[in-house]
Amino acid sequence: MTGQGGQSGPTLMVVDDEDGVRDFIGEVARGVGYLVLEASLASGLREQCAAGTVEVVILDLRMPGIDGVAFLRELAEIGCRAHVLLISGTDRRVLGTAKRLGEQHGLSMLGALQKPIDIEELERLLKSVFVRPRAVTPDDLAAGIATGEFVIHYQPQMGLCESGTHQIRNLEALVRWNSAAHGFLPPDQFIPMAEDHGLIGALTDVVLEKTLFDLSVWHQGGHSVGVSINLSPALLGDPSLPDRIDAQLRMHQLPPRLLTLEITESGVMADVGLAMEVLTRFRLRGLGLSLDDFGTGYSSLAQLHRMPFSELKIDKSFVMGVGSDPDAAKLVRIITLLGHELGLVVCAEGIETPESLDYLREVRCDLAQGFLLGRPVPLDQLPI
Numbered sequence: 001m002t003g004q005g006g007q008s009g010p011t012l013m014v015v016d017d018e019d020g021v022r023d024f025i026g027e028v029a030r031g032v033g034y035l036v037l038e039a040s041l042a043s044g045l046r047e048q049c050a051a052g053t054v055e056v057v058i059l060d061l062r063m064p065g066i067d068g069v070a071f072l073r074e075l076a077e078i079g080c081r082a083h084v085l086l087i088s089g090t091d092r093r094v095l096g097t098a099k100r101l102g103e104q105h106g107l108s109m110l111g112a113l114q115k116p117i118d119i120e121e122l123e124r125l126l127k128s129v130f131v132r133p134r135a136v137t138p139d140d141l142a143a144g145i146a147t148g149e150f151v152i153h154y155q156p157q158m159g160l161c162e163s164g165t166h167q168i169r170n171l172e173a174l175v176r177w178n179s180a181a182h183g184f185l186p187p188d189q190f191i192p193m194a195e196d197h198g199l200i201g202a203l204t205d206v207v208l209e210k211t212l213f214d215l216s217v218w219h220q221g222g223h224s225v226g227v228s229i230n231l232s233p234a235l236l237g238d239p240s241l242p243d244r245i246d247a248q249l250r251m252h253q254l255p256p257r258l259l260t261l262e263i264t265e266s267g268v269m270a271d272v273g274l275a276m277e278v279l280t281r282f283r284l285r286g287l288g289l290s291l292d293d294f295g296t297g298y299s300s301l302a303q304l305h306r307m308p309f310s311e312l313k314i315d316k317s318f319v320m321g322v323g324s325d326p327d328a329a330k331l332v333r334i335i336t337l338l339g340h341e342l343g344l345v346v347c348a349e350g351i352e353t354p355e356s357l358d359y360l361r362e363v364r365c366d367l368a369q370g371f372l373l374g375r376p377v378p379l380d381q382l383p384i
């Protein structure tokens, strides 16, 4: 491994078995202001990443003796915080998939470039690191919760009538973080951190409080609309949760049937027995329970069988494909049938085109949600 350059900029490490590629990238990176470390083997990178001494890693996905994809997982496991840029002579789609895998592992993926590398694109990506906002920390999140930086956006769920009309039956509450330090952040950028650092309970309390307040205003105004909120499965280990939510509903004088809890089983449901107990107590109190993202990951038939759900939400990855992918269309039809056979309300999310809306109506799906019908918007922009 060689270190070069006398600058004091951020440190970048390039790992590639081709000398020419390392030299080329090293030159461009130094030009942009990096201190460059070069390595022909990935072992040096492990140490640097574990020690947190590199800000940017440029990694050749295909090197002799190394499985680049497995190596990404390893980087995540050692807690690599560097921005990772993948390079390879391989197919563009393979590179794109590898980048998405890195993101799924929680790595900060800067991009994926095909060889021969476009110098302008490389410079652009390397410069973008300088203007990237500082990474969000659990302390930032805790402070944001304490200072009330979270807002709720609502997305309509329409009842589908055979006549071709549709009306708002329910609203999904989706949280956003309007952070003074980091800007406006979508939930994917802070919910996993809230779950990992014991902050999801406090955040959910904020969401519940704001949502139930809004719901009570609609209810008093004579609107019979219901609301769904997303409940992290990490919270289902808390036996006091049904009573707490019940108390909030009573405080706002709201009938429990107006509230649905959407749950995605994500593997963090530590105690399945306790989760079943908590979910059953919610159902006994009259709340709706929805199995979110059905068909993906852990959101499975087994969950549907053992937990007392009242609704099934077909994941948007299937719904978005109904117009172009005959198999996705078949899955959507069969899942709707399955839900109805089990006596569940079926909701489809991710409806973006009139064709998919027509198809969902044809297969007799009950509720439809998607950008075509309405994006998530702040309260004052809702058409009710």
Ligand code: C2E
Binding pocket: 155, 173, 174, 175, 186, 187, 188, 191, 204, 207, 229, 230, 231, 232, 262, 264, 292, 293, 316, 349, 350, 351, 352, 369, 370, 371, 372, 376
């Ligand atoms: P989700 O519960 O599956 O919510 C639906 C997501 O799909 C939302 O993303 C929504 O904006 C998006 N979506 C809806 N219709 C369409 C469409 O037609 N096309 C496309 N491409 N997307 C559509 P969002 O708001 O970014 O939320 C992402 C996830 O964050 C949610 O997925 C949910 O799992 C989680 N989340 C949101 N709010 C909360 C919360 O208060 N608590 C917890 N624990 N999780 C939350």
Ligand code: MG
Binding pocket: 172, 230, 262, 292
């Ligand atoms: Mg949801």
Ligand code: MG
Binding pocket: 292, 293, 313, 315, 316, 349
């Ligand atoms: Mg979903």
